[in-house]
Amino acid sequence: MESLTISEWLLTELKQGRFPPRMPSHRRVYEAIRRAIATQHLTPGARLPSTRSLAEELSLSRNTLLAAFEQLHEEGYVVSRIGSGTRVAATLPESFVPMRASGATTDAEPPMNTSGRNTSGLSKRGAIVAGPSDQPSYEVQPFTPGEDDFSAFPTQIWRRLLNRQWRDPQPAFLDYGHAGGHLPLRHAIANYLRMSRTVNLTVEQVLITSGTQQSIDLCARMLTDYGDRVWVENPCYWGARRVLEVNGLSLHPVPVDDEGMAPGNTDFRNPPRLIYTTPSHQYPKGVAMSYGRRRLLLDYAASRGAWILEDDYDSEFRFEGRPLSSLQGMDQSGCVLYMGTFSKVMYPGIKLGYIVVPPELAERFKRGLYELQRPGQVVIQAALADFIEEGHFSTHIRRLRQIYKERRYLLQKALAPVTNVGARLPPAGSGLHLVVELPAACDDVRVAELAAEQGLRVYPLSHYSVGEKREKGLIIGYAYASTDRITTYGRILADVIQAALSN
Template identity: 55%
Template sequence: MLARELAEADFHPRLPMHRRLYESLRGAILSRRLGPGERLPSSRDLAAELGLSRNTVLSALNQLLAEGYVEATIGSGTYVSHAIANAPVPIPVAVAREEARRRRNPGPGMLLSARGALLTGRRASEHVEIQPFAGQDDDYDGFPFKVWQRLQARQWRNARAELLDYDHGGGHPALRRAIADYLRVSRSVNVTPDQVLITPGTQQSLDLCARLLADSGDLAWFENPGYWAAERVLRGNGLQLRPVAVDAEGLAPSEDDFATRAKLIYVTPSHQYPTGVVMSLARRRALLEYAARTGAWILEDDYDAEFRYEGRPVASLQGLDDAGRVIYMGTFSKVLYPGLRIGYMVVPPAIAADMQTGLYDLHRPGQLLMQAALAEFIQLGYFASHIRRQRQVYAERRQRLTSVLREVLGEGIELSPVQTGMHLVVYLPAGADDVALAEECADAGLNVRPLSRYYLDAPGGRRGGLVIGYAYVKSPGIEPGARKLGAVLGRLFAPAPKARAKRGGVAARTAPRRVGVAG
């Protein structure tokens, strides 16, 4: 029996022979082909029968003995353990195979909780994560690789034991100080280093806030349209999301919204994601007043404010907060590179110690050597220089993209505000199907996202548009990509007027053609 199983079993080709014998004997015991109390052949007899060395057989039997499958009595022999008699009856082979097949290919959400099935029923990132609209590769050519490598190497050469441990103090002290200094100057944030917590990124910052500042079932206001990953995190923590409309002045709570008591309010006031609008001062003050009156926590996600191309930088919402209700969040993923996975929070002093405790107990943060290198990167001026260079590069790409789109589609095309950020929105005429248009763009080799998918409410309240990421597109790909996009959208917009040949001394011009809107 064992000889046949060893010959026919589907073992990994590199599995040692003693392990194969162990697996075969163990399977025979569990399936009751070798019953409790049954005596096994001696190691010499097994070795002779199977054509194996005695050491191989002894290794397999010793493993079975150590795990309790067999019992050995000196001078008597080796027997299948009587404890197997009390083990559950094995599942029939056919049933076991079907169960294994089902586990390998389960139906959607079959093995998850109800909340897990809700969150994973649609891979949000595949539909709404903004990517470079033209070209296959992200552009990181502007990143100072040599400087970054040198700073990391220096940290490793001088590594201290405490930098190899978990982070117990909310982040590397030098990095917390550098971030506090940077935010005070560049974003008008009221902050001391003790208020700064280093996290793996904005989603982890949001997760910590949702866990420590709200309970499952609590209400959270959420921008509509809004940032898909924030929506995933808040829903994943059991919060009930209330979509709050966004207009030209940013978050626009209605009287009905103000009548509710939100525990959390998620906003992107300096550059709303994805529409690009900036929250007005009046709206900011109204929101802060509501939070102070109701005890709501405002989660300010300042995800790409470093890249402002026109006018003075917009100050943070946190800088206006006198009641200590705003938690400010930022990340280095946009300004350096996504794989860095270092973000930060500025929390009110009243909860700083508790948030630090929660960060350590829930996330066990680390990467202190990387944090130390980043602190030097900021302190030595490389960070500010990198932002200046990339701001110029992105501004040029943004200008080229908008110029070509207006040239191809006409001056009447409506674009989102583009004074800040790394993407823009092309708004479509009423009734246009932005999902279908995004698919057409994909067929043309363009990667754009339908704006309608960023809304939480019913389809009737959604505005159609295409979200276009331009920052990581290599500059030579901007113009051909924009012209491809114009070719797809051309039927929806009147073309720019073009001069005809002069007749009778008067330059005749083509009238804009009338076009239908795709339904």
């Protein structure tokens, strides 16, 4: 394939027809060129053929090519300068590059060859994590759940704090760092959690990790063995599920109702070693766990010697109602591990999160963290400690809360008409995404595809189900689209949903 010209390559790509049927031509060309960049058939700095010659070679109108080029230019994939034509940008908008450059070859499971290694070469657990994921295969679009708007992030302050650390770094700051994390950051987190989340803790219980995946992974490894049962909410956060599965755990799905995780008799007959839950804001459904349900879960875990892993991932963004205390703060028997992340309030690439473990586990978890992940990034940890201690963190949270509250309100308003055709918009007072519940007969994957054709990426709720029972709905993120565009996009999405349900 390397010897094809770029026009030939694009032609092949366009003919293979791996695009949604109703995707307009200019968008197909746009996608094909992005794939060419992602797969290095076009490298940074490479010159693209003119729109005129490409239009000829691909048998498309020149306007189609112009529209595709404009979008590529707008999103930073290409640059154009007078006299030198259009070139692939030297620095690409990385997060937008699709993960699966050639989607066709990655899903089928190849057969075993004679030497006993299947030709994919992956292990069974490897095949699980390399399987289809919840990740966008196209670019980030206005409603992509889990994506944030960084325009409000105080980059200048952050740069100043980082610079202060780098000006005269202590040698220790370049080393792996203390096993539990940078002490001033652990202090700052302990103070924050004590005040804002009623977490009951001393600084020794706080461990800095490199984010949610690593926190869940560490807990799974330190607390469970291969084949152990773990209760997960159904539907469940995809990232958690993958990490639990790769650790050889048997996932037992527990239904979620309007009071949160709702274990019944079938569940109680299957006691777990670990319970993974998102009580403040169930992912993805958004409900908060009721007081009674919290007590039930804590008492059950204590009586069974099970651990509870409380993922308080979105707790900073509660827009109405009294903030709920953490499960950890209600726990009398020391069976709760509490975790949070800085990826939403700061930025995802910061790769910092934390776990609060019961006192008697602290030393051992520190050792496990060191052995399995090696700490580091002390400079960033030190800057973050300053960011929190100097008050920038709470200022920034307040600001984000204001922004996201408005977006959520506008989105809810724009989506309101869907309730006329059988969809439901459950109340949600927190978080960075909404769920639209669709009737059981509805194909939510198809509705998500229809939305994608309009340039709106939303996730089908059924995708997050564990086991047979699949609830239908759409998960819609509102943290990424700018406030002034959210109504427009919301109306388009409402139209898509209404059209789908009216068919």
